[in-house]
Amino acid sequence: MGQRAVRHALAGGLLAQPWRGVVVPSSDSLKMTTRAEAALLLTGPPAVLSGATSLALHGISVVDEADIHLTVPYARRVRSKPGLVVHQSDYEPHDVIEIDGLPTFSLDLALADFLCRGDKPTAFAAVEEAMRGLPPDHLRKLRENVRDRIVDRASRQGIHRALSLLALADGKAESxxxxxxxxxxxxxxxxxxxxxxxxxxxxxxxxxxxxxxxxxxxxxxxxxxxxxxxxxxxxxxxxxxxxxxxxxxxxxxxxxxxxxxxxxxxxxxxxxxxxxx
Incomplete structure (x- = not known):
């Protein structure tokens, strides 16, 4: 477009700038996936969507947060900004999957992270929603995977709470x-x-x-x-x-x-x- 056209589009409201250095169509500026992609463009690789953002991409409806959460390795120095929460943690390539072309943590890892650090009632409702409707063997496997992710966390903060919430969850609630x-x-x-x-x-x-x-x-x-x-x-x-x-x-x-x-x-x-x- 060129710098002049971009400035004109921003002034006219056709483009929006969630963070300096990245622009998006104004019509899509409230879409979570658009803001998530903008955050990834701003941060640059390696980075992966995590926390509430990751769960929302997995279809967990109870998670409704405007901020975009992403995780970068400890070796990177990236600061949080208004509307963008940056976490630091080392992770392996097999921890990351793509949803709609966006790198995000796998469901079990995202649930474990949110059970330890997220809002407590929302975290419990999220794991229940993830379990809802699963066949017994799939539910059992999901529980085992989430538990393994929790106990393997480098940070011990929130582990006791997370394990208690996971033990109570059974996926039977309808909402x-x-x-x-x-x-x-x-x-x-x-x-x-x-x-x-x-x-x-x-x-x-x-x-x-x-x-x-x-x-x-x-x-x-x-x-x-x-x-x-x-x-x-x-x-x-x-x-x-x-x-x-x-x-x-x-x-x-x-x-x-x-x-x-x-x-x-x-x-x-x-x-x-x-x-x-």
């Missing part, structure tokens, strides 16, 4: 908020619930599937996502009434309870205490 809610419950010191617990009639016909349950005490915890439940209050109330007729106490949680879980935890403690007596 990231359900995973986060289960983590809240367990970390509050309550017994670990069974996930996706089926309720059947006397003939074995499936009636309901509970998000989380303590079957021995007949206490259920249901997460009401806005999109799925905004028009179902009456149906949910009728379901709770029918479950009460079967001897169950149902506690319902919403998105606001993920930010402030005091109400839900109080209701669960009261229900479990009543059933313990």
């Amino acid at each position: 990231p908020p359900e995973s986060m809610l289960r983590l809240i419950v367990v970390e509050a010191g309550l017994p670990a619930p069974e996930v996706q617990y089926p309720i059947t009639d006397i003939e074995g016909k499936l009636l309901y599937v509970l998000d989380m349950a303590w079957p021995a005490r007949r206490v259920a915890l249901e997460y009401d996502g806005f999109a799925a439940h905004e028009d179902r209050q009456a149906a949910d109330a009728e379901r709770d009434r029918r479950m009460a007729g079967r001897g169950w106490i149902t506690v319902r949680a919403a998105a606001t309870d993920l930010r402030d879980p005091a109400r839900v935890l109080r209701a669960l403690r009261e229900a479990l205490r009543a059933r313990s007596a």
